[in-house]
Amino acid sequence: MKNIILIGSGNVATHLGINLKNNNFNIVQVISSTLKNAETLATKLDSDFSNNISDLKKADLIIVAVSDNEIGNVANQIINTPIVHTSGSVGLEVFKNNNNAGVFYPLQTFNTNVEVAFKEVPICIEANNKDFEKEIIKLAQNISENVVKMDSKQRKQLHIAAVFSCNFTNQMFAISDDILEKSNIEFKLLLPLIKQTVNKLKTKKAIEVQTGPAKRKDLEIIKQHLNLISNKKNKEIYKLISESIIKTHE
Amino acid sequence: MKNIILIGSGNVATHLGINLKNNNFNIVQVISSTLKNAETLATKLDSDFSNNISDLKKADLIIVAVSDNEIGNVANQIINTPIVHTSGSVGLEVFKNNNNAGVFYPLQTFNTNVEVAFKEVPICIEANNKDFEKEIIKLAQNISENVVKMDSKQRKQLHIAAVFSCNFTNQMFAISDDILEKSNIEFKLLLPLIKQTVNKLKTKKAIEVQTGPAKRKDLEIIKQHLNLISNKKNKEIYKLISESIIKTHE
Numbered sequence: 001m002k003n004i005i006l007i008g009s010g011n012v013a014t015h016l017g018i019n020l021k022n023n024n025f026n027i028v029q030v031i032s033s034t035l036k037n038a039e040t041l042a043t044k045l046d047s048d049f050s051n052n053i054s055d056l057k058k059a060d061l062i063i064v065a066v067s068d069n070e071i072g073n074v075a076n077q078i079i080n081t082p083i084v085h086t087s088g089s090v091g092l093e094v095f096k097n098n099n100n101a102g103v104f105y106p107l108q109t110f111n112t113n114v115e116v117a118f119k120e121v122p123i124c125i126e127a128n129n130k131d132f133e134k135e136i137i138k139l140a141q142n143i144s145e146n147v148v149k150m151d152s153k154q155r156k157q158l159h160i161a162a163v164f165s166c167n168f169t170n171q172m173f174a175i176s177d178d179i180l181e182k183s184n185i186e187f188k189l190l191l192p193l194i195k196q197t198v199n200k201l202k203t204k205k206a207i208e209v210q211t212g213p214a215k216r217k218d219l220e221i222i223k224q225h226l227n228l229i230s231n232k233k234n235k236e237i238y239k240l241i242s243e244s245i246i247k248t249h250e
Numbered sequence: 251m252k253n254i255i256l257i258g259s260g261n262v263a264t265h266l267g268i269n270l271k272n273n274n275f276n277i278v279q280v281i282s283s284t285l286k287n288a289e290t291l292a293t294k295l296d297s298d299f300s301n302n303i304s305d306l307k308k309a310d311l312i313i314v315a316v317s318d319n320e321i322g323n324v325a326n327q328i329i330n331t332p333i334v335h336t337s338g339s340v341g342l343e344v345f346k347n348n349n350n351a352g353v354f355y356p357l358q359t360f361n362t363n364v365e366v367a368f369k370e371v372p373i374c375i376e377a378n379n380k381d382f383e384k385e386i387i388k389l390a391q392n393i394s395e396n397v398v399k400m401d402s403k404q405r406k407q408l409h410i411a412a413v414f415s416c417n418f419t420n421q422m423f424a425i426s427d428d429i430l431e432k433s434n435i436e437f438k439l440l441l442p443l444i445k446q447t448v449n450k451l452k453t454k455k456a457i458e459v460q461t462g463p464a465k466r467k468d469l470e471i472i473k474q475h476l477n478l479i480s481n482k483k484n485k486e487i488y489k490l491i492s493e494s495i496i497k498t499h500e
Contacts, residue, residue: 011461067466067468068468068470068471069468069470089463089471089474089475107439107440107442107443108442108443108446109443109446109447109450109459109461109462110461111450111454111459111461114450114453114454114459116446117442117446120442120445121442122439122442122443146439146442148439150435153433154433154434154435156474156475156478157429157430157432157433157435157478158430158433158435158439159475160429160475160478160479160488161425161426161427161429161430161435161440162426162440162443162462163462163463163464163475163488164422164423164425164426164429164488165422165423165426165440165443165444165447166440166443166444166446166447166461166462167460167461167462167463167464167465167495168422168487168488168491168495169419169422169423169444169447170447170456170459170460170461171456171460171491171494171495171498172414172415172418172419172422173414173415173419173451173456174455174456174457174460174498175411175414175494176411176412176414176415176456177411177455177456177457179407179410179411179414180407180408180411182407183403183404183407183408184404185400185404185407185408185411187451187455187456189357189372189396189398189408190357190411190412190415190416191451191452192357192358192367192370192371192372192396193357193358193359193372193412193415193416194415194416194419194448194451195370195448196358196359196366196367196416197359197415197416197419197420198444198445198448200359200361200364201423201437201441201444202441203364204361204364205424205427205437206420206421206423206424206426206427206437207424207427209359209361209364209420210417210420210421210424211261211359211360211361211416211417211420212359212412212413212416212417213339213413213417214413214417215417216317218317218318218319220318220319221318221339224339224406225339225406225409225410225413228406228407228410229410233490233493233494233497234494236490237418237490237491237494238410238413238414238418240483240486240487240490241417241418241421241487243483244421244425244483244484244487245417245418245421247483248421248424
């Protein structure tokens with residue numbers, strides 16, 4: 001399983017492609033609906049490129065890293081080559097006509113031009129037969145030290161948890177940034193606090209180490225804070241999460 | 251300013267007391283309404299203790315680290331000794347009768363038995379006169395490398411931002427933990443993702459590095475996730491923060 005085709009040219013395709021190449025896999029071809037994007041990634045990977053699936057070359061494996069709602073369409077066109085997708089939320093059953101199909105879900109937040117320690121990234125594996133499962137586990141272990149088997153039902157729940165822990169957490173940081181900017185305070189002042197919040201997770205459960213006004217059920221401070229938040233959506237968020245914390249610690 | 255009295259025996263009083271002692275300050279006395287708690291902390295700090303403010307000894311400075319709603323009561327009883335409180339949300343004006351009063355707000359999440367790298371903790375300073383301000387800045391610099399001046403209005407906004415970035419973020423982790431537990435998935439699988447989410451803040455603004463279904467405005471996945479979240483409050487939180495992310499990136 002040395003020769004790989006990538007379908008997709010976004011952040012997941014890019015980070016995966018680069019890490020596979022760096023570990024001596026051969027990226028035969030990049031296919032993306034936008035030819036320019038296919039070319040950009042193909043240049044990085046020393047591979048051919050196309051914007052048309054009918055140009056598909058021969059390979060040992062096709063990795064489909066496109067938007068969730070486009071995976072089905074790609075899956076229907078590829079029947080004879082072993083194939084995986086990289087999505088948290090799309091089930092294995094999307095590959096209904098392929099004898100060697102699977103999921104290769106890297107649990108990470110990928111941005112253009114932000115490096116990732118790929119060896120630490122959990123890769124969640126599922127396949128429609130044992131032999132293919134073994135092959136893609138072996139492939140995953142070449143680029144990550146954190147490979148786990150997981151069925152589609154579990155993977156969907158994991159993806160939801162990832163949205164809370166990464167995207168929603170990042171939105172909390174974005175809201176903080178906005179609040180501080182309006183008061184001429186630098187966001188970096190919060191970094192030691194954020195670092196400690198995350199450090200605690202290495203040894204304790206989040207629920208055990210909660211602090212702050214909602215945990216103390218300090219309704220006076222919560223009221224004062226709500227009065228001081230001008231953005232209506234942020235006020236709603238403050239209220240709802242404070243209620244959630246109070247309920248959790250009842 | 252070598253001899254210090256602590257009023258309060260909670261997490262802030264404990265962490266501050268220990269760090270002051272470790273930096274050769276003398277904690278004269280610990281006063282706490284619960285005598286047992288006063289004694290526990292006093293034992294760690296080699297100091298006297300009492301549960302009555304009328305027992306107050308002589309000192310260069312009194313640090314009031316009690317609940318926000320009790321600070322006023324303490325402030326009214328102490329007029330002649332220099333005094334600071336440690337709260338993010340209580341204004342300096344609480345000390346209306348004291349000529350040397352200030353705020354000494356350590357921006358950090360403190361738990362019993364969880365160590366803190368105190369040298370990195372920002373300490374936000376405010377005082378009602380320049381000389382006293384200088385003295386408490388000097389004191390703060392003995393235990394932290396991150397001392398900043400900040401007025402009460404800014405400090406209240408900073409405290410709100412801290413609630414979003416620490417307490418609310420931690421609640422996102424607690425919700426994730428709950429979701430994963432129900433699917434027999436270990437929370438530690440999320441740690442590399444969380445680490446990367448926070449690492450990005452060192453070089454990028456949070457708003458610039460958002461990822462995930464809401465950022466992509468993938469309404470299909472959002473709908474699927476909402477259907478898969480059983481807890482009603484968590485469903486509301488998912489919906490509200492997703493809307494917030496969509497609005498932020500419009």
